[in-house]
Every structure is written in C-alpha cells, then in structure tokens.
Amino acid sequence: MIYTEDKICQIKKPLKLKSGEVLESYNLTYETHGVLSKNSNNAVLVCHALNASHHIAGIRKTTKDLGWWDNMIGPGKPIDTDSFFVIGVNNIGSCFGSTGPASINPKTGKPYGSDFPLLTVEDWVNSQAVFADFLGIKKFVAIIGGSLGGMQVLQWSISFPDRLENAIIIASTARLTAQNIAFNEIARRAIITDKSFHGGDYYSENTFPNIGLSIARMLAHITYLSQDGMTEKFGRNLQEKKDYSFSYEIDFQIESYLRYQGEKFSHKFDANSYLLITRVLDYFDPAGEANGDLVKALKVVKAKFLLISFTSDWRFSPSHSKELVSALLENNVQVSYSEIKSEYGHDSFLLEDPGYHELIRVFFSNML
Amino acid sequence: MIYTEDKICQIKKPLKLKSGEVLESYNLTYETHGVLSKNSNNAVLVCHALNASHHIAGIRKTTKDLGWWDNMIGPGKPIDTDSFFVIGVNNIGSCFGSTGPASINPKTGKPYGSDFPLLTVEDWVNSQAVFADFLGIKKFVAIIGGSLGGMQVLQWSISFPDRLENAIIIASTARLTAQNIAFNEIARRAIITDKSFHGGDYYSENTFPNIGLSIARMLAHITYLSQDGMTEKFGRNLQEKKDYSFSYEIDFQIESYLRYQGEKFSHKFDANSYLLITRVLDYFDPAGEANGDLVKALKVVKAKFLLISFTSDWRFSPSHSKELVSALLENNVQVSYSEIKSEYGHDSFLLEDPGYHELIRVFFSNML
Numbered sequence: 001m002i003y004t005e006d007k008i009c010q011i012k013k014p015l016k017l018k019s020g021e022v023l024e025s026y027n028l029t030y031e032t033h034g035v036l037s038k039n040s041n042n043a044v045l046v047c048h049a050l051n052a053s054h055h056i057a058g059i060r061k062t063t064k065d066l067g068w069w070d071n072m073i074g075p076g077k078p079i080d081t082d083s084f085f086v087i088g089v090n091n092i093g094s095c096f097g098s099t100g101p102a103s104i105n106p107k108t109g110k111p112y113g114s115d116f117p118l119l120t121v122e123d124w125v126n127s128q129a130v131f132a133d134f135l136g137i138k139k140f141v142a143i144i145g146g147s148l149g150g151m152q153v154l155q156w157s158i159s160f161p162d163r164l165e166n167a168i169i170i171a172s173t174a175r176l177t178a179q180n181i182a183f184n185e186i187a188r189r190a191i192i193t194d195k196s197f198h199g200g201d202y203y204s205e206n207t208f209p210n211i212g213l214s215i216a217r218m219l220a221h222i223t224y225l226s227q228d229g230m231t232e233k234f235g236r237n238l239q240e241k242k243d244y245s246f247s248y249e250i251d252f253q254i255e256s257y258l259r260y261q262g263e264k265f266s267h268k269f270d271a272n273s274y275l276l277i278t279r280v281l282d283y284f285d286p287a288g289e290a291n292g293d294l295v296k297a298l299k300v301v302k303a304k305f306l307l308i309s310f311t312s313d314w315r316f317s318p319s320h321s322k323e324l325v326s327a328l329l330e331n332n333v334q335v336s337y338s339e340i341k342s343e344y345g346h347d348s349f350l351l352e353d354p355g356y357h358e359l360i361r362v363f364f365s366n367m368l
Numbered sequence: 369m370i371y372t373e374d375k376i377c378q379i380k381k382p383l384k385l386k387s388g389e390v391l392e393s394y395n396l397t398y399e400t401h402g403v404l405s406k407n408s409n410n411a412v413l414v415c416h417a418l419n420a421s422h423h424i425a426g427i428r429k430t431t432k433d434l435g436w437w438d439n440m441i442g443p444g445k446p447i448d449t450d451s452f453f454v455i456g457v458n459n460i461g462s463c464f465g466s467t468g469p470a471s472i473n474p475k476t477g478k479p480y481g482s483d484f485p486l487l488t489v490e491d492w493v494n495s496q497a498v499f500a501d502f503l504g505i506k507k508f509v510a511i512i513g514g515s516l517g518g519m520q521v522l523q524w525s526i527s528f529p530d531r532l533e534n535a536i537i538i539a540s541t542a543r544l545t546a547q548n549i550a551f552n553e554i555a556r557r558a559i560i561t562d563k564s565f566h567g568g569d570y571y572s573e574n575t576f577p578n579i580g581l582s583i584a585r586m587l588a589h590i591t592y593l594s595q596d597g598m599t600e601k602f603g604r605n606l607q608e609k610k611d612y613s614f615s616y617e618i619d620f621q622i623e624s625y626l627r628y629q630g631e632k633f634s635h636k637f638d639a640n641s642y643l644l645i646t647r648v649l650d651y652f653d654p655a656g657e658a659n660g661d662l663v664k665a666l667k668v669v670k671a672k673f674l675l676i677s678f679t680s681d682w683r684f685s686p687s688h689s690k691e692l693v694s695a696l697l698e699n700n701v702q703v704s705y706s707e708i709k710s711e712y713g714h715d716s717f718l719l720e721d722p723g724y725h726e727l728i729r730v731f732f733s734n735m736l
Contacts, residue, residue, distance in 0.1 A: 018614075182622050189582075215561070218550075218553070234546040236549070258550055
C-alpha cells in the first residue's frame with residue numbers, strides 16, 4: 001500500500017488574476033507519486049474536478065483516505081508511477097490545503113470569506129505554472145484531467161503550449177451550456193440563501209451553510225449519474241419500508257441516498273469554495289476569448305491530444321468532446337478520441353472501466 | 369374573447385383517502401366551456417399538471433389571466449367548445465380555489481398547513497368522480513391531460529373504466545423514475561429547510577418560504593426545457609453586460625430568466641401545495657398496485673387511448689409513453705401513439721405545434 005502525505009509550496013510571487021485583482025501570496029498543497037527523472041522529462045500533472053483534491057492516489061497516513069483516482073494512478077496502473085512522476089495539486093480557491101476562502105487573509109488576520117477573489121481556469125493554470133517552476137519542471141510529458149480537470153488541461157495547452165507534450169481531456173467541455181450554468185446557479189442560490197451564509201463570512205459567526213451546500217450537492221449528484229444508471233441502481237425501491245409513509249420523510253432509496261450524499265459533502269467541503277468553483281466552471285470559455293471561434297482559440301496549441309467521453313454522460317455529453325475534437329483537427333493537431341460505452345454518466349471518468357483504463361495505459365506507454 | 373369565471377362545487381360527502389385519512393368536506397373550484405348536451409354525452413374533463421389550475425381557457429374577468437391551455441380549447445380550436453362541454457377543475461391540495469393546505473380547516477378555524485392530508489392521484493380521481501356526479505355526468509366522452517394531468521387520465525381509466533370513452537395522455541408516464549423522484553426530493557428539501565417554513569404552518573407566522581419555493585421552481589423549470597432548447601434560447605449570452613462581473617450576481621441570461629421564474633412562481637403558488645403535489649407525483653404507480661405488472665394493472669381499462677410524447681422531453685421521455693402503449697396493446701386496448709418532434713422539452717405539451725394540435729383535433733372530431 002502506498003502512503004502519501006501533503007506537501008506545501010508557498011508562493012510569494014503575486015498572482016495577477018483575470019478579474020484584475022491580485023492574490024499577493026498563496027500556498028499550493030500537493031502530493032507526488034513516483035520519481036522525477038534526472039532530466040525532468042517524466043512529470044505528469046493531474047488536474048482535479050470540483051469536489052476533488054491533490055490527493056490523487058494511495059492512502060493518507062492520517063485519515064486513511066484513498067486518493068480519488070487510485071484506480072488509475074500507481075505502480076503498474078494505467079498512469080504507472082514506476083515510470084512517471086505524477087503530481088496532484090489542490091487548486092487555489094478550493095478547501096483541501098491550498099489557499100482558499102477559508103484561509104487566513106494575511107491583511108486582516110481573519111478568514112478571507114467574501115473577500116476571496118473570484119478565479120478562473122486561466123488563473124489556476126497560471127498558478128500551476130508557477131508551481132511547475134518551483135518543482136523545476138519546464139515541460140510536462142502529460143497533463144490530464146476529467147470534467148473541470150479537463151478544462152485546466154485545455155487551458156494549459158492554450159496558455160503554455162510549450163510546457164506540455166500530451167493533453168488528456170476526459171468527460172469535459174470547452175464551455176458550459178445554458179443548462180450546465182442553470183444547475184450551477186441553483187446550487188449557488190441554495191447556498192447564498194441559507195440563513196447561515198452571512199454573505200460568505202460565516203466563519204466568524206461560528207456557523208456554516210450546510211443546508212444550502214447539502215442541497216447544492218444533491219443537485220450536482222443527479223447530474224453526475226445517468227437516468228438509466230439511477231433507474232438500475234435505485235428504481236422506485238423503498239427505503240427499509242413496505243409502503244409509503246404519506247409524509248415528506250424518506251420513502252425511496254434514492255431520497256435516502258441523495259440526502260446522505262448531501263449531508264456527508266456538507267461536512268467536508270467549504271461552501272464558499274463551492275460557490276467559487278461553480279463560477280470558475282461557468283466562466284470557462286476559451287472560444288469566447290476569440291470572438292466565439294473555438295478553432296481560432298486553439299490555434300496556438302502544440303500538444304498531442306487524447307479526448308475521452310462517455311455515452312451516458314449528460315452533464316458533458318460526447319457532443320462536447322466531439323466539438324473540441326473537430327476544432328483541434330481543424331488546427332491539424334494530433335488527436336485521438338474515444339467515446340466509451342457506459343451507463344454511469346459523468347461519474348464514469350472516476351470508475352474502473354477496462355476499455356477506458358486500457359486506452360489511458362496505451363497512451364501513456366507511448367510516451368515512454 | 370371568451371370570459372370565464374370560477375364556479376365552486378361544495379362537497380359534503382367525506383373523501384376516504386388512500387393514506388387512510390378522511391377529508392370530511394371539500395370545495396372544488398372549476399370552470400366550464402361550451403354547453404352540456406341534453407343527454408350529457410359531450411363532456412370533456414381536462415386534468416391539470418403541477419402548476420396549473422382549472423382555468424384552462426379564455427380570460428378571467430377579474431385578473432385578465434389567460435387560461436393555460438387556451439391555444440387548445442375554445443370555439444374552433446382542437447378541443448372545440450362549439451361541440452364539447454369542456455371542464456377544468458382545480459385539484460384538491462392545490463391552491464387555486466379548491467380545498468388545500470392554505471384553506472381553513474373547519475375543525476380548527478385555522479389554515480390546515482401541516483394538518484392537510486397527503487393525497488394521491490387515486491384520491492384526486494375519486495374526488496373528480498364525485499364532482500362528475502354533481503354535474504350529472506355519468507360518462508365523459510374524453511378525459512385529457514398532460515404530465516401529471518396524464519397520470520389522472522390513466523387513473524380514471526383504471527378506477528372508473530365505464531366513465532370515460534376516450535383517454536388522451538400527453539407527455540406523461542405510468543410512474544416516476546429515480547431521477548424524477550430525486551428532483552422532487554431536492555425541491556422539497558429546499559422548501560422544508562427554508563427558515564420561513566415553520567414545519568408547514570407558516571400561515572399563522574405571517575411569513576412564507578418563498579426562497580425555498582423559488583429554488584424548487586428554478587429546478588423544475590430546467591426539467592421542463594430541453595438541453596438544446598436552452599442552448600438555442602439562452603446559450604452563454606450575458607444579461608445586459610459585456611463582461612463577467614466576477615461575482616455571484618447575475619451574469620448570464622439563463623440566470624436572470626431562472627431567478628425571475630422562481631421569484632414569480634413563489635408569489636403565486638403555495639409552498640405546502642408544491643410539497644404535496646410533488647409527493648402525489650412520486651407515489652403514482654398503478655403497476656405497483658399489481659406487483660409491478662403494468663399490463664395487469666391495465667387489465668380493467670375500456671377507453672380508447674391517444675398517447676403523445678415529445679422527442680426532446682427528458683422529464684418524461686418518449687420511452688415512458690412507449691412503455692404504457694405496449695402495456696395497453698397487450699390488453700388489446702385501442703391505442704394511437706404519436707411521438708412529436710420538438711425541441712421544447714416537457715413544455716411542448718403546452719405549446720402550439722401544428723402537427724400536435726392537428727392530432728388532437730382529429731381525435732376529437734372522431735368522437736362527434
């Protein structure tokens with residue numbers, strides 16, 4: 001069993017943000033697997049999605065938590081840490097060790113709360129580039145990520161085309177649809193209207209908008225699963241009862257499951273981080289930077305690409321990936337694309353599908 | 369222009385509910401169009417969906433509100449009130465005149481609130497049958513409804529097979545999926561956890577859980593529209609601004625639209641009614657009454673059926689209608705089915721699609 005521990009990179013160089021604001025200094029919490037080669041040419045950066053962290057694989061010594069992509073990353077696994085030096089880094093604005101809204105604002109000595117600046121995928125990628133400098137990595141052999149992680153990969157290929165050889169984008173998109181934004185907006189309303197939110201400065205009130213965050217998470221969870229997958233797993237099964245309660249208590253297993261997921265999440269995630277990261281998602285739109293022309297936005301990219309989507313993913317359906325593939329091909333970029341048959345919806349990218357894992361394994365083997 | 373007015377039917381006969389509780393007396397508010405024939409053989413009952421009411425067509429004298437299905441019902445319209453006597457009735461438990469949670473409980477002299485009993489589609493249909501007796505209608509020439517309205521039509525055909533000749537079920541289902549229930553559960557959590565909910569007895573507190581109800585409505589609204597329809601209508605368009613605000617204020621048109629819809633709805637609908645009706649939806653499952661066997665559940669039906677679904681409806685997708693059509697056909701019931709191409713999602717049943725309206729027109733003409 002691989003044990004991992006948090007490492008911290010303290011960055012004193014101010015980060016100029018897309019909003020115009022500046023983050024004077026910040027910490028990035030990270031985790032590494034494998035050994036960096038002498039010429040630093042085997043480094044893989046793993047970008048995480050909304051709820052995840054730098055803890056990508058192995059087990060935390062303290063909490064015994066398994067990394068969120070442990071089925072993918074490790075010795076002999078598709079991203080083989082016997083060959084690659086694999087890095088997970090917690091994004092700023094998140095809540096797993098890197099500087100975020102719950103961190104102490106050095107200017108006030110209190111948690112940032114509502115003073116924490118809004119970020120973008122570009123800002124994240126810029127901070128990750130500073131982090132790569134800190135590690136002495138000029139160029140990643142690959143940057144990989146699913147969902148929001150995939151957006152970071154895409155942004156890397158645009159912002160720093162010379163700093164990655166391979167870009168692997170899974171279950172992701174070049175921009176959110178109106179429906180995607182709509183779900184995010186409802187999640188934010190649930191959090192912001194929670195009576196314990198206090199305009200984002202709940203830390204000093206010794207309270208937490210866990211009801212709103214729980215609702216936000218329940219909602220997101222529906223978009224991670226497929227309609228058929230939910231039917232298969234829960235159907236109309238009742239939760240430990242034989243008949244309806246004729247009340248608003250839990251009757252169906254799906255109600256119990258969602259409430260549990262919401263409740264659990266609301267105790268491990270920061271509500272301000274949730275707000276911030278949904279906005280990062282909304283704002284990502286490289287085509288928007290090029291007058292809506294995705295082909296033009298991708299003109300600068302140099303990496304080789306692997307894109308993967310999943311048939312039952314309705315959050316970022318295969319059409320999102322296909323649009324990106326087309327735009328890359330129009331730029332004569334080398335792209336492989338695979339649409340994996342799966343009934344597990346958006347969550348498929350986290351699961352251990354043999355065909356999917358084999359695809360990643362082969363793509364990485366070819367880098368050696 | 370047709371002006372309409374509310375009529376009230378006071379029912380003193382106790383209604384035994386599926387839950388075991390009894391509603392001792394209740395009012396049904398209704399509206400009629402056209403003239404009942406001498407032998408009462410031209411009566412059409414229109415069953416309404418979650419948000420709607422008995423106000424099906426024409427204009428309210430007082431409020432100038434147009435009926436929700438005015439494009440379908442009226443002189444010369446697909447359901448032609450020159451030939452048919454068309455009745456809309458507000459369901460009990462709702463909030464547009466019929467007895468519901470906001471009504472005065474005769475036992476206490478105060479609004480029912482949390483004391484209002486939970487209902488089912490069967491209960492509604494039973495109350496509508498008492499109402500039909502009151503009107504002197506032994507048999508409807510047709511009962512029609514979309515979405516939750518369609519569930520009532522189906523239940524009529526099971527509960528009172530001799531009291532309707534034609535059953536028209538549009539954009540509906542024989543039972544909710546786990547995903548459908550999941551959305552309802554989140555809507556209920558938003559309402560119940562609103563600090564102004566007071567366990568359902570907010571009337572006496574002079575407050576109203578409009579924040580929770582607004583969130584519930586925003587969420588439901590997403591399920592009424594199709595992904596493509598939302599992209600077509602809103603895309604990533606910004607709301608009266610040229611750049612992101614870098615805040616949680618409204619940036620995108622879709623955010624503005626949803627907030628407006630939620631806000632508007634929260635001022636015209638009762639939160640307890642919303643809770644109750646989502647539970648009515650969850651509980652509907654005629655197959656469940658027959659050990660999960662839909663074919664068996666439909667053994668008693670005698671009506672001729674028309675079922676209609678819409679291609680982009682992902683709330684109750686065409687597969688729901690097809691399952692019902694198959695089960696009806698296995699019982700040798702006469703069924704017509706049409707899947708209408710539409711990009712407007714679940715809402716399509718309310719819109720004026722020429723092919724859809726023509727289908728209804730022809731089906732009704734054949735009854736004459």
